[in-house]
Structure formats: structure tokens, C-alpha cells
Amino acid sequence: MNTAQFIPSTLPFSIEKATYTWQTPSNIALIKYWGKSDPQIPKNASISFTLNNCHTITSINFVKRVTLSAVERSQITFELFFEGEKKEAFKPKISQFFERIKEYCPYVFEYHMIINSENSFPHSSGIASSASGLSAIAMCLLNLEKELNPDLSEEFINQKASFLGRLGSGSASRSIEGPLVVWGKHPKIEGSSDLFGVKFPYKVHSVFENYQDTILLVDKGEKQVSSTVGHNLMYKHPYAEQRFLQANENLAKLSEIVQNGDIDAFINIVESEALTLHAMMLTSNPYFILMKPNTLEIINEIWKFRGETGSKICFTLDAGANVHVLYPKNEKEKVNHFIEETLSNYCQKNQYIFDNIGLGAKKL
Numbered sequence: 580m581n582t583a584q585f586i587p588s589t590l591p592f593s594i595e596k597a598t599y600t601w602q603t604p605s606n607i608a609l610i611k612y613w614g615k616s617d618p619q620i621p622k623n624a625s626i627s628f629t630l631n632n633c634h635t636i637t638s639i640n641f642v643k644r645v646t647l648s649a650v651e652r653s654q655i656t657f658e659l660f661f662e663g664e665k666k667e668a669f670k671p672k673i674s675q676f677f678e679r680i681k682e683y684c685p686y687v688f689e690y691h692m693i694i695n696s697e698n699s700f701p702h703s704s705g706i707a708s709s710a711s712g713l714s715a716i717a718m719c720l721l722n723l724e725k726e727l728n729p730d731l732s733e734e735f736i737n738q739k740a741s742f743l744g745r746l747g748s749g750s751a752s753r754s755i756e757g758p759l760v761v762w763g764k765h766p767k768i769e770g771s772s773d774l775f776g777v778k779f780p781y782k783v784h785s786v787f788e789n790y791q792d793t794i795l796l797v798d799k800g801e802k803q804v805s806s807t808v809g810h811n812l813m814y815k816h817p818y819a820e821q822r823f824l825q826a827n828e829n830l831a832k833l834s835e836i837v838q839n840g841d842i843d844a845f846i847n848i849v850e851s852e853a854l855t856l857h858a859m860m861l862t863s864n865p866y867f868i869l870m871k872p873n874t875l876e877i878i879n880e881i882w883k884f885r886g887e888t889g890s891k892i893c894f895t896l897d898a899g900a901n902v903h904v905l906y907p908k909n910e911k912e913k914v915n916h917f918i919e920e921t922l923s924n925y926c927q928k929n930q931y932i933f934d935n936i937g938l939g940a941k942k943l
């Protein structure tokens with residue numbers, strides 16, 4: 580794997596100070612990534628819808644450090660503000676991210692960075708903010724790198740931003756572009772890589788255009804088991820190898836489905852993937868459950884509604900209790916009514932977020 584391509588050889592320009600602001604989205608996997616090897620290499624390929632309304636806005640103010648001693652030169656310095664307040668608690672995760680990427684962005688040593696970040700969704704909503712948060716930092720870094728070396732192409736910038744995001748949180752690799760992104764080498768997806776996410780390279784059927792995703796906030800508390808712990812439990816998991824094969828087979832099928840518009844087959848694979856992800860958690864050792872009783876209530880209501888009305892509504896889950904309700908644009912009115920009348924009753928404080936499929940990172 581060619582990681583050397585991401586180490587800058589020359590940075591012809593010099594910049595004293597600059598501020599860049601980027602908005603990057605969250606994403607929801609249709610084929611799930613669960614299990615990895617070092618350094619953040621997925622055990623199977625995954626594909627996600629990029630979201631639109633759930634995003635992070637981050638600006639980084641880079642100020643060149645002057646007269647550095649040898650000790651200072653070996654330290655990365657930054658301040659972190661989240662929603663206007665200094666957040667020491669978030670610093671270790673960001674420090675770890677900078678440690679992982681410093682080889683690829685040696686210029687981080689030369690600047691003091693003031694990072695300001697905010698999410699469009701409530702912080703403790705159970706919506707993972709690592710994908711949008713880390714991809715936003717990655718885009719700001721690439722913005723600086725582009726100014727230091729204007730020869731960089733847009734394709735390279737997207738690849739490298741995804742590559743950096745991946746080193747912080749695997750799913751962040753899928754938050755740079757949209758509407759569908761594949762991460763992980765797969766024989767049926769041209770250009771796919773374990774190192775970064777790529778835009779789904781084939782034409783998507785019109786039924787999947789502008790797909791809707793309403794996120795039902797079932798449990799807004801801190802997860803009992805983090806993704807990092809969950810991924811690690813796949814190392815000794817008795818069904819792991821079979822699961823990785825199945826995910827890659829499902830991705831081959833889903834690739835055909837999103838091209839030919841077979842929405843029933845889409846529903847079947849997407850719901851099966853969600854339940855399989857949670858089945859891996861139930862059968863890990865130690866075992867754990869991230870779904871809540873209302874997660875199951877919602878799933879049953881969705882199945883009932885689909886059976887009674889012929890709607891093409893379906894659900895998926897990430898590593899938590901919240902439910903992502905997926906449906907085609909032409910059912911928006913009908914499904915929104917169902918969500919308001921029925922599904923919202925299973926949400927904490929009746930809260931949910933209407934979202935739809937988006938196109939990825941935006942410079943502000």
C-alpha cells in the first residue's frame with residue numbers, strides 16, 4: 580500500500596498565518612465496517628450515504644511559531660474550542676490524531692493551531708461526531724497544504740483528507756465526498772482502497788437520489804461500549820471471518836442494487852447489515868447490547884407500517900441505540916407523518932432529526 584504518496588516532498592510556499600473553515604458531514608453506513616487491523620485498516624469494505632444536515636463546522640487558525648528550540652520543534656501545539664468554550668476534555672483524542680498524522684503533515688509542527696468547532700446536532704445526541712469532526716480538521720489541514728503547494732489536485736486533496744480522517748476514526752474516511760462513498764479495497768469497486776474512501780464510481784439509479792434519513796434519538800447518553808472496544812472484540816470473535824466475507828459479498832450485491840434501483844433488495848441488505856452489526860456485539864466476549872427496548876419497538880413499527888402500506892421505508896443502526904429511518908424522496912410526506920405520529924413516541928423527548936443525502940465537505 581502506497582502511503583508514501585501522502586508524505587509531502589516539497590512545500591514551495593511559506594505562510595505566516597491563515598484561517599480556514601470547513602463544514603463536513605456525518606455519514607451512515609449501509610454496509611458496516613466492524614473490525615480492523617493496525618493502522619486503521621478495515622477487515623471488510625463498507626459503503627455509506629453521506630448526510631447533509633448533520634455536520635461539523637471547524638475553523639483552524641494557523642499561526643507560524645517563531646524561533647523554535649529543538650524540544651519545541653518536537654511538540655504539536657493547539658488550543659481547542661467547542662461551541663465557543665475551551666474543551667480540555669476533547670484534547671487527548673485530537674492530540675492522538677495529530678500524533679498519527681504528523682508524518683504526513685510535518686507542517687503541523689510549524690504552526691500553533693487554534694481550533695474552533697461546532698456541530699449542527701446536539702453534542703450528546705448519540706450521533707457519532709468523530710466522522711464529521713475529524714474530517715473537518717483534515718480538510719482544514721489540506722487547505723493549508725494546498726496553499727503551501729498549489730500544485731495539489733482536487734482528487735489528491737480529497738484522497739489525502741480521507742486518508743488522514745481514517746487515521747483518526749475509520750468512518751471519517753467516508754465523510755469527505757458524497758452521496759455514496761466506499762472505503763476498503765473491493766474487487767467490484769474500481770479505485771477502492773483500504774487507505775481512503777472513494778466516491779461510488781458508477782451511476783446511481785434515480786430512486787436513490789435525494790434519499791431521506793431521519794435519525795430517531797432513542798438514547799442520547801454516552802455509549803456503554805465505545806467503537807474502539809467493539810472493533811477490538813472482533814479479533815477473537817468466533818464469527819468474525821465469516822462476517823468479513825459476508826460484508827464484502829453484500830457490498831458486491833448493493834453495488835448492483837444502487838445501480839439497478841431494486842429497492843426491495845436494498846431494504847433487505849440494509850436491514851440485515853444493521854442487525855448483523857448488533858449480532859456481532861451480542862456474540863462478542865464480553866458480550867454487550869447497545870440497542871434499547873425502544874430501538875426494537877421502532878423496528879417493529881417500521882415493519883408493520885411497511886407491511887400495511889407498501890411503503891419502501893427501512894431502517895439502519897450504527898453503534899448505538901438510535902435508529903436511522905431511510906426512505907425515498909417521493910415518500911417524504913407520508914413517512915414524515917408516520918414518524919411524527921408514531922415513531923417519535925419512542926424517542927427521548929420526542930426528538931428526531933430530518934436529514935437527507937449530501938455531497939460532502941464544503942469550504943465556508
Ligand code: PMV
Pocket residue numbers: 607608610611612613625707709748749750751806807810856897898
Ligand atoms: O469509525 P468508527 O471507529 O467509530 O467505527 C464506526 C463503526 C460503525 O459506525 C458501527 C459502522 C460504520 O461503518 O460506520
